[in-house]
Amino acid sequence: MSDTSPFKSSAQAARAVEDRTQEMQAVLRKQGVRMTKQRAKLVELLSQAEDHPDANELHARAREAGAGVSLATVYRTLSLLEEGGVIHRHAFEGGGSRFEAADMPHHDHIIDLDTGDVVEFHSEKIEHLQAQIAAELGYDVVHHRLELYCRKAGSDKS
Amino acid sequence: MSDTSPFKSSAQAARAVEDRTQEMQAVLRKQGVRMTKQRAKLVELLSQAEDHPDANELHARAREAGAGVSLATVYRTLSLLEEGGVIHRHAFEGGGSRFEAADMPHHDHIIDLDTGDVVEFHSEKIEHLQAQIAAELGYDVVHHRLELYCRKAGSDKS
């Protein structure tokens, strides 16, 4: 499998994942969330995921990892983690919600219509324009959703 | 200075509902779409709607108008009209898809988190930035989704 990780060595990467997992669990414990085996496993899976898995995918990964977690618990835990603010939920077009750890800078998404790949990007200019527009209409932006559904440049699909 | 230009639904209201209905039906006929009673009624309901009704709401409105249309047909027709480009489908957070006639300039949405109200806006600057960002990453934007979930400025919730 190709490795798009920004880390130089797998040892370093493992360490980082460990840190992220610990960090997420710490935040949750601070909120009084009981850290059960299945929650710990899901937190770990999410902290090491480099894509945007959905509930079913996480269910499968947990099973593969030898730690059985029921689909019901996967859903319950995802909602819990979202409430706790340690993961983000995305409802892209088609299919169900997809998730990602929340411990990285805010960003929006480009979804490849042909492959389903998700690319992240961020534009301070767009963020600023959004706030400005909302303000002109008398609103404060609580959160937003910006998704660009794209095709690779040049792939003529008409 | 801002290129924001929100539309007032009253601007479109000036235009006769019948004209919009005829226009939409004409476009569809041109595409070889059979104009059945049910489809005609749904096109009419959509052309006169000033909000963003969902399938169930349209089903109810058709019933109230004395023209019974099954829910299955409502869904089939909505997909048909969307393919024909005469309506747009929006999947806002929570609940199902909501629709609106497509015969007005492209725009994005602000959703009031407290009231559910939807305000339309458009920013050429943002559109341009989106295309630019996608291009830099090797993509062409096919369509996008920009929604600002807001609260009235100053309404200190919590």
Next chain:
DNA sequence: AGGAATATGAGAACGATTCTCATCAGGTCA
């Protein structure tokens, strides 16, 4: 360890949407 509060698993229930299929209605052609 002892226990109260809480989490889990399995499957039923749910809401939105799509599909199946027997019947019905547009639009065309003679």
Next chain:
DNA sequence: TGACCTGATGAGAATCGTTCTCATATTCCT
């Protein structure tokens, strides 16, 4: 205009993602 062929409709079953129910199993506090 009337018969026809194709495509459309209605009613309900089926699907899909997600949530809920409830009996049982765990966690975490003391």
